[in-house]
Amino acid sequence: MGIKKHLVIIPMKKKLHLVKLGGNIIENPEELEEFLIDFSKIDAPKILIHGGGKLATKLAERLGIKQNMIDGRRITDAETLEIITMVYGGLISKKIVASLAAHNNQALGLSGADLNCMTAVRRPVNPIDYGYVGDPQKVDSKVLGDLLNSGFVPVFSALSHDGKGQLLNTNADTMASVIASALSDGYDCFLYYCFEKKGVLKDIKDDNSVLSEINLATYQKMRSENQVYAGMIPKIDTAFEAVKNGVKEVFILKAEDLLSVIKSNVKNGTKISL
């Protein structure tokens, strides 16, 4: 008929699930264990990213080291960096890794310094000096791909380094977004921000006022009308960054809903889309 038919073969990318765990779940051993049992049941390549701010604050209090937060971001002096390194990179990371091992996952605790897999730039003083805080610069997606191909489960603590020997405290939400973005060339990435709320709430006082989806237009409208809870803005911003960078789907949801969203495609939480 004069029309040539082209058969275009688009290679199927593998699915990769990236889960950021935050909030109060990490400091509650029972809730953490329940979450890790669920996470261990994801039978596809996966990465866990965790913070641990509340436990770090508790240790700082016990040691009498005053913590200064600005808009929820921790001013990280040398002593605070040591606390962060101990709590995120040691205590929480190794507990998670040991638990996942018990549930037949070959987990591997990583900071950005390990295998040099994520470098960051110390945040410039402008005007606030955040101290030893780093903004991610480069992710080694090759080495992470190799780990995933070996069947390993990377478990990232919110620590990176500058490549010159200096560890840097790094926001876990941002790390999750940046790692998912970097791996989007090779994988269909699904990113889940898990915390204790059911999703982004329309009314912060009403736990059931979950917004099922936010797109850029509705987000801008909500922002202009001051309808977004200030504490959620950085998280939602990093979620949008991920979508813009090619991450296939991004959700903000309750940790205990994770498995049903992944396995049963149940519509829980808030989907972030362009």
Add this chain to the structure above:
Amino acid sequence: MGIKKHLVIIPMKKKLHLVKLGGNIIENPEELEEFLIDFSKIDAPKILIHGGGKLATKLAERLGIKQNMIDGRRITDAETLEIITMVYGGLISKKIVASLAAHNNQALGLSGADLNCMTAVRRPVNPIDYGYVGDPQKVDSKVLGDLLNSGFVPVFSALSHDGKGQLLNTNADTMASVIASALSDGYDCFLYYCFEKKGVLKDIKDDNSVLSEINLATYQKMRSENQVYAGMIPKIDTAFEAVKNGVKEVFILKAEDLLSVIKSNVKNGTKISL
């Protein structure tokens, strides 16, 4: 001539250098950095194993958690295990990894729980209850070989796990011996116990009375004559275990002599042989 000549090809095994770092070096940032610069210059497959007992004791003191030692071994209750996990698995491990990264080594901080690479059995109460202390049971030499083949530099902290979710404090000298033994099938293993003394001293008060070699016969004679400093006995015992299990050469030496012994074959320290 009636005599058949056989050409037997014995495949050359690769050299693997395993270095245990202990003593006072870890808690001195300048000495640690000097050591890591030397270690980074070993241009062959290598593994670092570290403890960090003195820093753990300091943190315990700051937190008001009483430490009980029996014959130099730490009674590890739940709170002490958290300290160990933070200090060994977090603070020291991540600092070492970040420093090695700056010196162009792709280092990877590992506990036994990571990649499930070393399981241990909680030490039976007989008659002392050491608490959460584990004696190594199984090393996954396959996974360690894969990491080495990838050019990675494993950095072990003295932590293992029972495979059921429980982390266990594990003697770093023992870990080094067990890991070297497990890898001896695939590699010519060279094991170096580095600390602040020049080797095993004939006279504990004379830093220059280094014994250049101890074999089983001389060791037994020395032991029977009470000529071995009590604090050195567990280290020397684990060194002999390594030699018995096929580790090619084992040395006890001063950390700053490591590179000259490896690179120039300078005879420093004490060689342990059968």
